[in-house]
Amino acid sequence: MSFEPEELGQSRSDLATALKDQRKRAGWTQIRLSKRCNMSQTKISNIESGKLTPAIVDVELILEALGAEGPLAIEILTLARSANTExxxxxxxxxxxxxxxxxxxxxxxxxxxxxxxxxxxxxxxxxxxxxxxxxxxxxxxxxxxxxxxxxxxxxxxxxxxxxxxxxxxxxxxxxxxxxxxxxxxxxxxxxxxxxxxxxxxxxxxxxxxxxxxxxxxxxxxxxxxxxxxxxxxxxxxxxxxxxxxxxxxxxxxxxxxxxxxxxxxxxxxxxxxxxxxxxx
Structure with missing residues (x-):
């Protein structure tokens, strides 16, 4: 993966938006997702608001729970990797x-x-x-x-x-x-x-x-x-x-x-x- 240093900060907000959109597209509530991923609802909320940068393993759990796969999942994981790099x-x-x-x-x-x-x-x-x-x-x-x-x-x-x-x-x-x-x-x-x-x-x-x-x-x-x-x-x-x-x-x-x-x-x-x- 390649990135521009000035884009690293933007990837955090993009990741938050992408994960929130994916959950809504699946028709899931934060509570349902948190139970499926064994995370607190507060953690899911902080991830989706951009207050917390999730680890790659957290993003993988969320995508697996929501059934996301293919190019979209790859794109979101790429955002997650950038968000974890400063x-x-x-x-x-x-x-x-x-x-x-x-x-x-x-x-x-x-x-x-x-x-x-x-x-x-x-x-x-x-x-x-x-x-x-x-x-x-x-x-x-x-x-x-x-x-x-x-x-x-x-x-x-x-x-x-x-x-x-x-x-x-x-x-x-x-x-x-x-x-x-x-x-x-x-x-x-x-x-x-x-x-x-x-x-x-x-x-x-x-x-x-x-x-x-x-x-x-x-x-x-x-x-x-x-x-x-x-x-x-x-x-x-x-x-x-x-x-x-x-x-x-x-x-x-x-x-x-x-x-x-x-x-x-x-x-x-x-x-x-x-x-x-x-x-x-």
Whole structure:
């Protein structure tokens, strides 16, 4: 399926209208449909009013209950997939203020318990030193002090024992020289320190051996319900369970090539020492 980012929001209202029209065409009430689908009448009402974006499985249940099939069912399922995909472009985020984005991430972290980060080319803010955070948004004009403060404040979530984190970083992400050598050495020491937090698993995928995979994007998984995929100009927010499952499977494959624990810390120490010698 292809889509235009600006049309994603419209697909939600189109989906609501299509499902409502399909129910009325079948001559069913919301109560009858809710009982057939084992959903509450309130949920059906919220779906049809556009207040709630239904999961793909919900739409499949509704269509099956109403006996919808053929091209119309395919069209409605296509709308459902678009409605479960959100595009956030970098320019819109910058206009709103990157500190607002940090608030959104903090809320998402508050309601999630299991996190998986695949970091292809950079170190994420939860693992970053203040210097690294500052350098990562250096190209954004204006005063970024609020954004930096909120990024650093969010790091406290790593110490919540009710949450678990797995970070996979490629060697390129770890060693990309975003900072001067000494500051990079300190950043790698920070990674080694975080790897000792009990509810954090931090692994690196070294550029040695054979890795028959070809990752294209940095991505993050929140529980089993949401995946964010970063591109050069923005991020896709995916809620379709098939998309989330696909990225979970990708993550599990990459995890097989990662080095964790003492082996990971030995690599980080070795790379940190290389940065330290560059300063001499």
């Amino acid at each position: 595009w956030q472009d970098h320019w819109a985020s910058r206009r709103r203020g990157l500190d607002k984005k940090q608030n959104e991430l903090a809320r998402l972290e508050a309601v999630s318990t299991e996190f998986r980060y695949f970091l292809l080319s950079m170190i994420t803010g939860l693992l970053a030193t203040p210097e690294y955070v500052r350098a990562s948004i250096a190209d954004v004009p204006g005063d970024q002090s609020k954004t930096i403060a909120k990024k650093l404040e969010r790091q406290s979530v790593l110490f919540d024992p009710e949450k678990s984190f797995t970070f996979l970083l490629t060697e390129q992400a770890v060693r990309w020289p975003l900072l001067p050598p000494l500051a990079m050495a300190m950043q790698l020491d920070r990674l080694a320190s975080v790897s000792r937090i009990p509810n954090v698993r931090l692994g690196v995928i070294p550029l040695t051996g054979h890795v028959p995979e070809r990752p294209l994007n940095t991505f993050t998984l929140y529980d089993r319900r949401l995946a964010t995929v970063e591109t050069g100009t923005g991020a896709l927010i995916l809620r379709d369970h098939r998309d989330v499952t696909a990225y979970r499977q990708d993550f599990e494959r990459y995890e097989q090539y990662a080095v964790f624990g003492d082996g990971c810390r030995e690599l980080l120490s070795e790379w940190s020492e290389i940065f330290t010698r560059q300063r001499e």
